[in-house]
Amino acid sequence: MPDFAFSQLDVFASAPLRGNPLAVVHDATGLDDATMARIANWTNLSETTFLLPPAAPRADYSLRIFTPARELPFAGHPTLGSCAAWLAAGGEPGGETVIQHCAAGLIPIRRDGTRLAFRAPPLVRSGPAGDEVRSVLPAALGLSDTDIEAVEWIDNGPGWCGVLLRDVATLKAIQPNYAGFAGHKFGLVAPAAAGAGYDFELRAFTGAYEDPVTGSLNASVAQWLIGAGIAPRDYIAAQGLELGRDGRVHITSDGPEVWVGGEVTPCIRGTLSL
Template identity: 55%
Template sequence: MRPFTQVNVFSADPLGGNPVAVVHDAEGLTDQEMQRFAHWTNLSETTFLLPPTAPEADYRVRIFTPAEELPFAGHPTLGSAHAWLAGGGVPREEGAVVQECGAGLVRLRRGERLAFAAPPLVREGPVAPADVERICRGLRVGRDEVVDIAWADNGPGWIGVLLADADAVLALRPSWPDLVGFEVGVVGAYADEAAARVGAAVEVRAFCPSLGVVEDPVTGSLNASLAQWLIGSGRLPSSYVASQGTALGRNGRVFVDQDGGEIWVGGDTVTVVSGTVEVGARA
């Protein structure tokens, strides 16, 4: 039996954000055992905590969707750090945590809420016209309804789509077969009055059927990449709050801040389930 935590991320409401399953002391598990357990949890991501191999890191994490392993993902990063700290982890540096994952080292800071430094984009720029056409078909929108579209990939493969406003984002009813093979993040701004009411500047949705999750409730990696794209192009301010999960009955809030040359993505984290779990066999 291994220690187990399920953490709600990006909402102070224990059932309002995006849950991540965290298996502690995962040393000795095979790739197949990790993938099978992640498939069983049926959450967007399940993580496994391991001793670090990099001397600068506090711990190492492996991140699995129900279908495959990811080099990096945002809400599992916050949830894993929360679980590691709650499980007695002591960081090397006060006020900070350094996570080792497939994408390298990810730095987190501790304050009112945990936040991670957005990893660099591995792909950006224009999307091929044929892919744009298929994505528009998958979103059931005309090309003229898309304000901008670009690669904004920090590991999972995100393509960012900017629509006219938040209402257009919430109105989407995708055609899933046309989106298979793409990880699409859609964003639209709230008008000032609505932004004040909602407590967020933009609404975000994440469609990732290829990863075994047709729509992710609240997505840290996507919000990080959208921030890099849209703050960099001057379309969003250097500090804002994003709403995500509204279409799924969640109330996720993602806090984005640009500090010097880095973009930090944060959110509330709450332990919902803790105990032990049977996964594979101990070495």
């Protein structure tokens, strides 16, 4: 089997080791599903992606996205990181906007100076979460009703349930008890402290670990908060601070469309030999 160009990048970060890492295998034609899954399991990052020739009209490239355990139809930080890797390797989009093809369809990606931004996919489930979700919050996250402003389904594929907290101190103090999650994935958000330099802080709990900086969650949180009039149409979110990271997610909106952007920092370039 031939060698493959390989990149590892830090997404939603302007400096190395501060965001969410992503492994990218370039020109992955010839790798079968089982080999892709083994590579993703071996890198042991939250996601590993595989760049492929475009397999749909209008697409600039196709992408497959794997966690160590399964394939995903779409994910946010893999979209931005893979696009950055494709461009750095000499990829030339057919138009001003890069078009990624993945299992979720065609994903437009804009270039804005040093940042890339993807258009948020539509929610597949929305609206207030019921008592069956709220009832797990005390055991799972140590939250009481007095800590919470709202609990909403904000699922754009991964299954996110959003929890808006009254203050950022409560957000920072959370120590998750994953045994109490009952299969849920929670995205927590709170208004930032005055003078923080950003507008909201987020934390993402998958039910097994805390994710450093999460594109899909920030996309769905933005659609929720902007749609409800809680957030302005453009804002900056921070995520990963409690994990020693310093991720920044730039939200912009054009009419009904929400765009999720951030910087991508290359960290490793090399060759994958199989």
